[in-house]
Amino acid sequence: MNVIVTKDFCETCDVVAKMFFELISAKPDAKLGLATGTTAEEMYPLMVDYFKKGKLDYSKVRTVNLDEYVGIPKTHEQSYRASMDRWLFDSVNIDKENTFVFDAQNENEVPKTIEEFYKRLYEGGNIDLQLLGIGANGHVGFNEANADFLTAGAHKEALTPGTINANARFFDRPEDVPTSAITMGLRDILSAKKIVLAAFGKSKAEAISGLLSDDNITTKNPATFLKLHHNVTVVIDRGLAGLAGYKG
Ligand code: GLP
Numbered sequence: 380m381n382v383i384v385t386k387d388f389c390e391t392c393d394v395v396a397k398m399f400f401e402l403i404s405a406k407p408d409a410k411l412g413l414a415t416g417t418t419a420e421e422m423y424p425l426m427v428d429y430f431k432k433g434k435l436d437y438s439k440v441r442t443v444n445l446d447e448y449v450g451i452p453k454t455h456e457q458s459y460r461a462s463m464d465r466w467l468f469d470s471v472n473i474d475k476e477n478t479f480v481f482d483a484q485n486e487n488e489v490p491k492t493i494e495e496f497y498k499r500l501y502e503g504g505n506i507d508l509q510l511l512g513i514g515a516n517g518h519v520g521f522n523e524a525n526a527d528f529l530t531a532g533a534h535k536e537a538l539t540p541g542t543i544n545a546n547a548r549f550f551d552r553p554e555d556v557p558t559s560a561i562t563m564g565l566r567d568i569l570s571a572k573k574i575v576l577a578a579f580g581k582s583k584a585e586a587i588s589g590l591l592s593d594d595n596i597t598t599k600n601p602a603t604f605l606k607l608h609h610n611v612t613v614v615i616d617r618g619l620a621g622l623a624g625y626k627g
Pocket residue numbers: 414415416417418419445446511512513514518519520521
């Protein structure tokens with residue numbers, strides 16, 4: 380695992396945005412695996428900047444997003460579709476037809492959106508670069524920590540009370556916070572050619588420590604499954620590296 384320790388969160392965003400910049404510059408029709416969360420949110424403006432300065436052309440870029448809530452419409456401002464449109468897609472010259480975010484407001488739409496996902500995931504080659512954040516419990520996408528098992532493929536996942544609680548800040552009323560989501564499974568994430576995981580903040584220290592301190596894999600910290608991949612870069616700032624006990 381490659382680990383990049385930055386001086387602060389700003390530099391973490393710079394490093395990740397630069398990886399996407401270099402990829403798209405070298406391969407204009409690159410397939411990007413994208414993520415949501417506040418960490419990703421702070422990085423997307425830099426990807427928009429590259430476009431505005433005329434340094435990047437997104438016209439042939441294809442994207443697949445990691446996950447999406449079940450139970451809220453895609454027009455809801457907290458849906459990951461609306462967030463991606465707002466943070467990135469609406470500000471660059473990407474063809475929205477080439478972007479995919481799971482779409483299942485109702486339970487019965489889950490199989491159809493998963494079918495479409497697999498078409499997008501494998502059509503024309505695997506994801507070139509998959510961006511990941513990490514939950515406090517080590518979740519990647521919405522593959523929640525579980526004492527017994529994880530699910531390999533794309534699936535609907537019940538969110539843990541901790542995750543629901545962490546997401547509550549984005550919704551007006553507690554009863555509005557989604558309790559389930561669709562997510563890529565670990566097999567789908569690991570099918571990317573290259574993965575970059577960016578994390579920030581002390582709540583992630585334990586999960587990052589589990590990822591970097593040994594070679595063990597556990598369903599209790601889903602991010603540890605990234606140890607099975609040959610090309611993963613973890614980008615964390617000095618503060619988080621210290622809290623996670625990472626010495627380099
Ligand atoms: C949500 C997303 C995850 C992401 C996490 C990180 O839970 N579903 O894919 O890893 O947010 O959140 P943040 O960057 O806000 O800490």
